[in-house]
Each structure stands twice: as structure tokens, then as C-alpha cells.
Amino acid sequence: MRDTxxxxxxxxxxxxxxxxxxxxxxxxxxxxxPFYVVFATRVLIYALIATSLNLLIGYGGMVSFxxxxxxxxxxxxxxxxxxxxxxxxxxxxxxxxxxxxxxxFLVGAVSLRTRGVYFIMITLAFAQMAYYLVLSLRxxxxxxxxxxxxxxxxxxxxxxxxTTFYYAALAILLAALxxxxxxxxxxxxxALQGIRDNETRMEAIGFATYRxxxxxxxxxxxxxxxxxxxxxSLNGLVGPNLLNWTQSGLLMIMxxxxxxxxxxxxxxxxxxxLVVEEAIAxxxxxxxxxxxxxxxxVVLFAPQGLSGLMRxxx
Amino acid sequence: MTMxxxxxLQKHFGGVxxxxxxxxxxxxxxxxxxxxxxxxxxxxxxxxLSGALKADAGVIVLDGRDVTRLAMHRRVRLxxxxxYQITSVFPNITVLENLALAVxxxxxxxxxxxxxxxxxxxxxxxxxxxxxGALAHGERRRLxxxxxxxxxARLLLLDxxxxxxxxxxxxxxxxxxxxxxxxxxxxxxxxxxDAVFRLADRITTLxxxxxxxxxxxxxxxxxxxxxxxYLGEEAPQ
Amino acid sequence: MPPSLIAExxxxxxxxxxxxxxxxxxLTLVFGIMDTINLAHGSLYMIGAYIAASxxxxxxxxxxxxxxxxxxxxxxxxALEMALLRRLYRRSHxxxxxATFAVILIANEIVRMIWGxxxxxxxxxxxxxxxxxxxxxxxxxxxxxxxxxGLATAVLxxxxxxxxxAGMWVRAGASDREMAxxxxxxxxxxxxxxxxxxxxxxxxxxxxxxxxxxxxxxxGENVLILAFVVITIGGIGSIRGAxxxxxxxxxxxxxxxAFLPYLFRQMFPAVIAAEAGPAVASMLIYVLMAAVLYFRxxxxxxxxx
Numbered sequence: 134m135r136d137t138x139x140x141x142x143x144x145x146x147x148x149x150x151x152x153x154x155x156x157x158x159x160x161x162x163x164x165x166x167p168f169y170v171v172f173a174t175r176v177l178i179y180a181l182i183a184t185s186l187n188l189l190i191g192y193g194g195m196v197s198f199x200x201x202x203x204x205x206x207x208x209x210x211x212x213x214x215x216x217x218x219x220x221x222x223x224x225x226x227x228x229x230x231x232x233x234x235x236x237x238f239l240v241g242a243v244s245l246r247t248r249g250v251y252f253i254m255i256t257l258a259f260a261q262m263a264y265y266l267v268l269s270l271r272x273x274x275x276x277x278x279x280x281x282x283x284x285x286x287x288x289x290x291x292x293x294x295x296t297t298f299y300y301a302a303l304a305i306l307l308a309a310l311x312x313x314x315x316x317x318x319x320x321x322x323x324a325l326q327g328i329r330d331n332e333t334r335m336e337a338i339g340f341a342t343y344r345x346x347x348x349x350x351x352x353x354x355x356x357x358x359x360x361x362x363x364x365x366s367l368n369g370l371v372g373p374n375l376l377n378w379t380q381s382g383l384l385m386i387m388x389x390x391x392x393x394x395x396x397x398x399x400x401x402x403x404x405x406x407l408v409v410e411e412a413i414a415x416x417x418x419x420x421x422x423x424x425x426x427x428x429x430x431v432v433l434f435a436p437q438g439l440s441g442l443m444r445x446x447x
Numbered sequence: 448m449t450m451x452x453x454x455x456l457q458k459h460f461g462g463v464x465x466x467x468x469x470x471x472x473x474x475x476x477x478x479x480x481x482x483x484x485x486x487x488x489x490x491x492x493x494x495x496l497s498g499a500l501k502a503d504a505g506v507i508v509l510d511g512r513d514v515t516r517l518a519m520h521r522r523v524r525l526x527x528x529x530x531y532q533i534t535s536v537f538p539n540i541t542v543l544e545n546l547a548l549a550v551x552x553x554x555x556x557x558x559x560x561x562x563x564x565x566x567x568x569x570x571x572x573x574x575x576x577x578x579x580g581a582l583a584h585g586e587r588r589r590l591x592x593x594x595x596x597x598x599x600a601r602l603l604l605l606d607x608x609x610x611x612x613x614x615x616x617x618x619x620x621x622x623x624x625x626x627x628x629x630x631x632x633x634x635x636x637x638x639x640x641d642a643v644f645r646l647a648d649r650i651t652t653l654x655x656x657x658x659x660x661x662x663x664x665x666x667x668x669x670x671x672x673x674x675x676x677y678l679g680e681e682a683p684q
Numbered sequence: 685m686p687p688s689l690i691a692e693x694x695x696x697x698x699x700x701x702x703x704x705x706x707x708x709x710x711l712t713l714v715f716g717i718m719d720t721i722n723l724a725h726g727s728l729y730m731i732g733a734y735i736a737a738s739x740x741x742x743x744x745x746x747x748x749x750x751x752x753x754x755x756x757x758x759x760x761x762x763a764l765e766m767a768l769l770r771r772l773y774r775r776s777h778x779x780x781x782x783a784t785f786a787v788i789l790i791a792n793e794i795v796r797m798i799w800g801x802x803x804x805x806x807x808x809x810x811x812x813x814x815x816x817x818x819x820x821x822x823x824x825x826x827x828x829x830x831x832x833x834g835l836a837t838a839v840l841x842x843x844x845x846x847x848x849x850a851g852m853w854v855r856a857g858a859s860d861r862e863m864a865x866x867x868x869x870x871x872x873x874x875x876x877x878x879x880x881x882x883x884x885x886x887x888x889x890x891x892x893x894x895x896x897x898x899x900x901x902x903x904g905e906n907v908l909i910l911a912f913v914v915i916t917i918g919g920i921g922s923i924r925g926a927x928x929x930x931x932x933x934x935x936x937x938x939x940x941x942a943f944l945p946y947l948f949r950q951m952f953p954a955v956i957a958a959e960a961g962p963a964v965a966s967m968l969i970y971v972l973m974a975a976v977l978y979f980r981x982x983x984x985x986x987x988x989x
Contacts, residue, residue, distance in 0.1 A: 246978065342520070382785045
């Protein structure tokens with residue numbers, strides 16, 4: 134029986150990629166470039182965030198233009214709780230996740246009443262609200278944002294060591310991808326993709342589409358919130374720019390570059406965008422120009438993104 | 448047993464009354480056809496009954512339960528499903544997966560065996576693993592019907608299931624509907640008068656949103672107002 | 685609160701609203717007729733401001749600067765439409781958002797290469813730099829001119845859309861594109877024309893606001909978001925909706941920033957008021973938009989059914 138939506142698990146390539154990622158800190162140390170471990174950690178976190186947006190855009194057809202707000206919710210939750218004496222990552226990261234989920238519930242409950250371009254615009258509006266809120270609230274540090282003196286603690290594991298943090302982020306990303314695969318292969322995932330393709334018809338065969346979309350919106354918000362919590366834990370600082378609408382735009386770019394509606398699309402896009410940015414930024418201050426041209430080329434000539442290109446050649 | 452009772456149903460768009468004080472009653476197992484010229488409000492009636500549109504006034508009672516304010520998906524779960532005049536299937540998944548989705552929508556479970564049974568019922572067993580987008584027009588129309596059937600609905604609202612079909616394909620649909628008769632209650636909107644008069648237990652004629660006649664096929668065939676407003680010389684003698 | 689302050693804020697709100705309308709008009713027409721989201725509209729506004737700044741600096745003439753901005757930006761708009769937008773009309777909104785987002789990145793860097801990263805401070809024409817008396821209220825003359833030009837352009841545009849043959853095509857195209865094609869409208873040329881007009885209007889706003897706000901890279905982005913708020917509230921594709929929503933947003937935003945902190949001081953303890961006043965004021969129009977969409981999911985005056 135043919136199963137068009139099923140996402141298979143290819144054990145050998147998966148194992149290969151995971152092994153390579155696991156060895157990356159070792160390679161960085163051997164090359165004498167320990168800085169790359171922190172950079173790679175940042176890429177992993179963005180991979181998580183972009184993956185959560187891909188769930189919305191690629192699988193749910195919900196083109197959210199305000200995803201940075203959920204990242205911000207998680208980041209500010211951690212940045213507020215740490216000075217208040219909460220030091221354990223076991224509490225802080227779930228709090229970031231809940232902050233993202235809670236805010237996504239509020240935004241989704243209102244926004245999902247609209248469709249199409251109005252949905253794009255209303256999610257943008259909510260993100261702007263959040264942006265101006267943190268920008269003008271002094272308890273949130275206004276312009277300057279908040280800084281943390283320490284990374285959270287994770288029991289016996291010392292997150293202040295960059296390598297340990299890297300492995301923690303890697304574990305979370307892999308768990309998120311595995312969870313997303315399970316979700317998409319489950320009946321809920323089929324329903325979600327049905328809604329993406331024809332929402333009215335889905336209602337007409339009995340699906341509570343609004344509720345299903347809201348559930349997935351909250352799941353994506355939770356993952357984005359966790360990503361924000363990880364980012365602030367890694368960098369030790371957070372500012373309103375994390376919530377700027379251009380950030381939401383960059384997250385969308387990652388999804389499209391990597392391939393919307395492909396399990397690894399978000400992760401691939403995050404790697405591609407951040408690595409290219411890092412590589413060009415060394416040579417020219419005009420690196421956004423290059424990103425812009427690449428993005429334009431992808432939208433015009435390779436709308437399926439990187440994973441689409443790889444698939445076509447395979 | 449009354450399956451569907453509609454009272455005083457009304458809907459207007461701007462200043463136009465698309466459905467004007469419509470009363471309707473369908474007994475369990477009945478095949479009830481709704482006919483009328485283009486723009487008479489037939490499709491709007493289906494939109495109202497299925498919940499795609501909210502009625503301005505009136506009540507819709509399904510199997511003793513007031514469903515007037517229920518959302519579309521809740522009505523489906525209570526056993527009321529519709530098909531579309533313009534085919535609305537999922538082209539990027541297989542035919543069987545289409546039906547499995549409908550089974551899942553109504554029951555909450557992904558039950559492939561039941562989907563396969565429904566597939567046979569609409570005569571698409573051989574095309575189970577083909578993409579729905581690759582089907583020919585007549586097959587797509589049958590899949591459209593299959594989606595409504597696969598919800599397990601006891602009351603089906605069928606919006607021109609034979610639209611755009613050649614005589615051979617149309618005959619298949621007539622056979623299909625005859626087989627369904629008595630097993631399910633059906634409200635059939637259709638322009639093919641041969642089919643309507645062959646299948647229907649009762650017929651309601653809608654003109655400008657209003658019911659001008661309702662009764663057994665023989666009564667409708669002879670009804671002077673219906674002949675004048677709609678049937679004209681088309682009416683099979 | 686003194687009435688003169690209220691009157692001044694109302695005028696400021698009107699001015700913001702009219703400038704927003706100049707931006708929103710192009711955006712809403714492009715959306716209404718071509719069903720296309722153009723994020724790069726803010727870049728046209730920025731380019732207009734830069735051209736105006738350069739020409740005014742070189743020639744000393746403010747009027748020449750505005751004329752050059754209009755002509756130059758319209759040309760850029762035509763080039764953009766023919767080279768890129770045309771390929772996007774039949775694509776998904778997501779593709780349009782991303783492609784025009786790419787244009788923002790590219791335009792910002794090109795402007796940075798030509799004019800540098802430092803903001804340009806544009807002086808207003810000396811004759812208009814002072815205040816004038818208006819019914820006992822002292823109000824900056826330049827701002828009054830901005831209001832006047834904004835009003836005149838709005839009326840002109842309204843007449844163009846409501847009274848001329850080209851305007852009739854535009855309205856036909858906005859409500860039903862296929863019908864417009866049946867009517868024999870050359871939609872290809874119409875699209876380019878509409879895009880050029882939108883670009884010119886954006887340039888007028890950019891040039892006029894130059895002396896009031898700094899001319900700098902990225903200036904288009906915040907104003908773009910505001911313009912999107914406007915057309916979303918107004919109902920995408922509707923000129924009338926855009927005009928009303930512009931004025932509404934302009935007034936609500938200005939009044940919120942001016943009066944909310946004052947109001948909050950009356951209602952809450954000083955500590956809370958000092959925090960919450962500005963915060964709520966800056967979020968106000970987004971709250972407005974979310975509320976409008978909650979009750980009317982397609983805006984106040986939806987152009988399509």
C-alpha cells in the first residue's frame with residue numbers, strides 16, 4: 134500500500150550525520166578553533182527554531198510572520214527568571230517552552246480566525262506588539278535588553294563549558310526532529326497536511342480544523358520559546374532585536390532555503406544561512422546583499438529549496 | 448422517522464434573498480431531490496444545511512437534534528456530510544489516502560480497511576494507490592462522492608454529483624445512488640432530470656430561493672407552476 | 685490638558701495619517717490588483733528620500749528635489765516591476781514575501797554603498813522653517829505644508845481612481861481581474877503603471893518626511909509595517925479603506941503617544957504609569973489592528989467578496 138505522506142527513517146545517513154555532529158567539537162579543538170563550537174551551538178538552536186516554523190509553514194500552511202515573538206518570549210522568560218534566583222536549566226528551559234507555548238496560544242487563538250494574507254499580517258502585528266512591549270518596558274531592559282552573568286546549571290553537567298552546551302543543544306534538536314517525525318507520521322500529521330492543502334474540505338469531512346491548527350501553532354511556539362531560552366542561555370544576553378520583524382523574516386528565509394514541508398528543511402536552511410552569513414561577513418560588510426541575491430535566486434529558480442534540489446538530483 | 452427537518456430557513460446576500468423561508472422534511476431512507484433553475488438557491492441551501500454558511504433565520508433539526516448553530520465539522524460527526532459541485536479532493540495523496548482521511552475526520556481513527564471498503568463502493572478499487580490528481584474527471588467525481596460516503600454519514604447532501612459527465616459516467620452514478628438508496632438518506636441537487644425522476648422518492652422545486660412545489664415525482668411532473676418556471680419541454684413524459 | 689496641545693496633536697496625527705496614506709495607497713493597489721504583497725515598498729520610500737536629499741543638497745531647490753525623487757523612484761519602480769514583480773504575480777504570498785524581503789536586503793546595501801551608513805540630516809526649506817499662527821495656535825509651517833500636499837495628493841489620487849478611465853480599469857482589476865481582461869484592459873501595462881504610481885507616491889512621502897525624520901538606511905522598514913497595518917485594517921485592495929484606516933492609525937498612534945501617559949498618570953500609581961504609558965502607546969495601533977481583524981477578518985472595507 135502506497136503511503137505518500139510517510140516520512141521514512143533512513144538509519145545509515147542519519148547515523149552518519151549524527152556522528153559527524155557529535156565529533157564536531159573534537160574537530161574544532163584539533164583545529165585550534167574552539168570559537169566554532171559556540172557558533173555551531175548557535176546554528177543548532179536556530180535549526181530548532183526554524184524547524185518549528187517549518188512545521189507551521191511547510192506542513193500546516195500557516196505562514197506566520199511573527200515567529201520571532203515566540204523566540205523572544207522564551208528568551209525573556211529565562212532572562213527574567215535567572216536574576217530572580219532560578220538557576221537550574223531543568224526549570225528554566227521548560228519555563229521558556231511554556232512562555233513560547235502560552236504566547237502562541239494567545240496569538241494563535243485570535244490569528245487563526247483569519248486566512249491567507251490577513252493571517253500573515255495579524256501574526257506580524259502581534260509580533261510587533263511584543264517587540265514594542267519589550268522595547269518600552271524598563272523591567273525588560275528596554276533598548277539594552279538583559280544580560281546574564283552565568284549560564285544555567287544542568288545538574289552534574291556544566292553548561293559553562295562550551296562543548297557541554299553544544300551537546301545539550303544537539304540532544305534537544307535531535308529530540309525535536311524525532312518528535313516532529315512521529316507527529317507528522319501520526320494521524321494528526323496527516324490531518325495537518327490535509328488542512329494545508331484544502332481546509333474547507335477538511336471541515337466538510339469532520340475535522341475540527343481551527344482546534345488542530347491551534348494545537349500545532351502552540352507546539353511550534355513552544356519549540357521556538359525553548360529555542361529562545363537556549364539562545365539567551367548560550368549568549369548571556371537578550372535584546373529587543375531578537376523580536377524584530379526582520380528576525381521573523383530571516384526565520385522564514387531559513388525555512389524556504391532549506392525546503393518548506395521537508396522534515397529537515399528548517400535545520401538545513403538554518404545551517405546554510407548562518408554558515409554563508411558567517412563566511413561572507415568576514416569579507417564584506419555588505420553581506421546582506423549576498424543573502425538577498427541568493428534568496429531571490431532561490432525563490433525564483435528553486436522554490437523547493439535546498440532539499441528540493443537534493444531530491445531532484447537523487 | 449424524520450431524518451432532517453428544516454423550518455423557515457433564510458439567507459440573504461446584501462439585498463438578495465438567496466434562500467427564502469424554506470421548509471423541508473426528509474424521512475429516514477428517503478432520496479429527496481431538489482431541483483430548480485440556476486441561481487434558485489440550491490447550492491446555498493446545501494451550504495446552509497452543511498454549516499458552510501450560517502443561516503439568518505430558521506432551524507435545522509438533524510435526527511431530532513437542533514444543529515442550526517453547529518460548526519460544519521460537528522454536523523459531520525453527527526452524521527451529516529456533503530459533496531461539492533466543483534470537485535474538491537486532495538490531489539497530492541492517493542485515492543485510498545483521500546478516503547482514509549474522510550474516515551479519520553468523522554471517526555477520529557485512521558482506519559484503512561474501512562477506507563478500502565468505501566473505495567469499492569464507489570468503484571475505484573483499482574485506483575487505490577494512484578494519486579487523486581491523476582484521476583479522470585468521472586473518477587474524480589466518484590471520489591468526491593466517496594469522501595462524503597466515507598464519513599459514514601447517515602444523511603448525504605449531494606451537490607450535482609453528475610456535473611460535467613458523459614452519459615456513460617452519469618449512468619454509473621445513477622447505479623451507485625440506487626445502491627445507496629434506503630441505506631442512507633440523501634438530499635440530491637441535480638440538473639439531470641432523467642436521473643432525478645428515476646431516483647427520487649420526492650422532489651422539491653426551488654425558484655428564486657422559494658419552494659414552489661414539493662411532492663412525489665408524478666405530482667411535480669404535472670405541477671403547472673413547475674412546468675412553467677422550470678421544466679418546460681424538458682420534462683420526461 | 686490645554687486645548688491648543690490637543691489641537692496640535694490632532695494636526696500631527698492628521699499629518700502622519702496622510703503620509704501613511706501615500707504609502708498605503710500604492711501598497712493596497714498593488715495588492716488589490718495584482719494580488720501581490722510587496723515588502724519592497726518601504727525601499728521605494730527610502731530611495732525617494734535619498735534622491736530628494738541628494739538633489740536638494742546639490743541644487744539647493746526643495747521643489748527640484750521632490751520632482752527628482754518622484755521621477756527617479758517611479759523609474760526604479762518600473763524597473764523593479766518589469767524585472768521581478770511581474771514574475772511573482774501568480775506565485776504564492778509566501779514567495780512574494782520572501783522575494784521582496786530579498787529586495788529590501790539588496791536595496792539597503794546598495795543605498796549604503798552609494799550614500800554611506802551615516803544618516804543624512806535634511807534641512808527644510810528656510811521659508812518654511814518657522815512656525816505660523818493658525819487660529820491662535822502656533823504650528824510649524826513645514827508640517828502644515830506636508831498636510832496640505834498630503835491632502836492634495838489624496839484628493840488627486842481619489843479623482844484619478846474614481847473619475848478617469850485608467851481609474852476605472854484599476855477598480856475593475858481590483859474587484860475582478862478576469863473581468864478586467866475581458867473588458868480588454870491591457871493588464872500588463874496597467875500593472876506597470878499602477879506600480880509606478882505607487883512608487884511615486886511613496887517617494888513623495890519619503891521626500892516630504894526627510895526633513896522631519898532622518899534619512900537613513902532601514903528607514904523604510906518601520907514605515908512599511910505601519911502601511912501594512914493600515915491596508916490590513918482598511919481591507920486590502922480598497923483605496924477608501926486605506927484612506928480611512930490611514931487617518932485612524934495616524935490619529936490613534938499620535939493621540940496614544942501624547943495622551944496615554946497623561947491618562948495613565950491620572951489612573952495609576954506613578955511607577956506603573958511611567959512604565960505602562962509609553963509601552964501601551966507604542967502597541968496601540970497593533971492592538972487596534974488585531975481587534976479589527978478579530979471582528980472583521982477581512983478588514984473594514986474588503987475589496988473582494
